[in-house]
Amino acid sequence: MTRVPTAAPTTTPTTALAAAPATASDPHRPRCHFTAQKNWINDPNGLIWHQGEYHLFFQYNPYGDQWGHMSWGHAVSPDLLHWTELPVAIAEDERVSIYSGSVVSDRHNRSGFGTAENPPLVAIYTGCLRVPEGGQAQELAYSLDRGRTWTQYARNPVLTAPVKDFRDPKVFWHAATERWVMAVVLPDARKAQFHASTDLKTWTLLSEFEAPFEGQGIWECPDLLRLPVAGGADAAEAAPWCFKVDVFGGHPSGGTGARLFFGHFDGTRFVAEPEAAPQWADFGADFYAALSWSDVPQPDPDDPAPQRAVWLAWMNCHRYAKHLPTSPWRGAMSLPRELQARRVADGRWQLLQRPLPALAGLRGPVRTVAAHTLRDQVRDILLPGSDADAQPDGPVVDPVDGHALDIELAITASTASRCGLRLRVGADEATVVGYDAALGVVFVDRSRSGFLPPGDALYAQRHDVAVPAPSADLPLRWRVLLDACLLEVFIGDGEAVISEQIFPAASSSGLQLFADNGSAAFSDLRLWALRAASPR
Ligand code: FRU
16 A cells, blocks of 8 residues: 655754765765765775774765775764764875774884883774785884874885775774784685784784685674673673674575674684574675774773673665765664674574664653554554645654654564564555565565665575564564664674665655554554754
């Protein structure tokens, strides 16, 4: 059931925002997710908390809205939600483009780039030669003013390989061996390397990590981090290490995605635990190049076990990013996600990802919908457009702006072949977040979500993740975050996420519950309009 809206939705007035909310001329601009004011962005880079600020550097083209002239853009935030965009931090020069990498706080000035009183932040990134085109090596730049200005090291590069492609260094301090460790990839060989250094300038190869069973696509953007164990201090198990690498093929969506390996890193070598099936950070098509924040403040800084880990990703896919209908910006980051690991019944580690608790601060007033069962029915929750659309028997809550919503929902039973939510509903458009009982999967279907990138047969497909059948004892719980063109569906405790971009018409702002071919019992439905996260 769809409905033709009679009135265009109103939009939140623009204030001085790093990420200005959607307007009539910029209808897809997210409110709570980071976007640059203008131009192309891709991977998050150099994520670090330093002196009260979270830094978000990112792959950025200062000159246009297509990939190119890669430089590091920059934004800062006190809380990971309210971002202020700053000038370009590290710019492409005649010699190299500035590809992805990381930033560390060199507290004891081991690099010598600063002083004992003013130790440096050091960026370790891939310099990609402009002439001749394409040789890649790891390079350094440093900042003595809280990341505002950067100086490239005169003796770059600091780490080379005998191949053309060699990139995306993620560096962290390994306390037990008292040295820096770098994870970096040889993309075409589908291999990661670990290198060590005590001064960030001289690096020694420690080991390599390959996963021969993972046969498809180049590797990019490694991360190696220790995850807090769900359950906290009482958890019997030591915090596991997680190695993440983005791959260009083999992801369930048919495209690119972030592959996870759990195991142990002893300071030299990463050994993955055996696994029954490949693990993925996200089951949608648009979660790539995830990177974790360094130096995230820990509730108990004396406890050597990690208690908090946070990452975000580029919410996009290289295959079609260049075609997407946004202007003057192109590309967005996912919301930052809190990370934990837990052991599950089959003995493997599972990644849990949840939105930041502070996101609740951006919610408007709550709207609740009483528990009820639908049988071969569609129920309007929000109508597209304004009150003028309201029918005598609906909608069940007052219309709010259905462009940016935080929705919680539980399904306690389903005999329906499919049931769930239809978002951004409008004339001939709806994005479906559903449970498919025959296949036992949660899915997002964006085949009727508006704009489709030209020539991309994979884009409009449904993306699934297997879940246990819902019951009253074990309801299927969703937290759905919709923010203009971005949709993140967190399932259960965060054991699976589906992240997708959608580009419906601005007038498509309806929200419905549905049950096809049978009945479905819904409970705990609460929704909130999300306000724009203006800079602080
Ligand atoms: C991943 C990636 C990285 C590279 C950067 C260049 O999206 O291809 O491997 O460093 O983007 O922009």
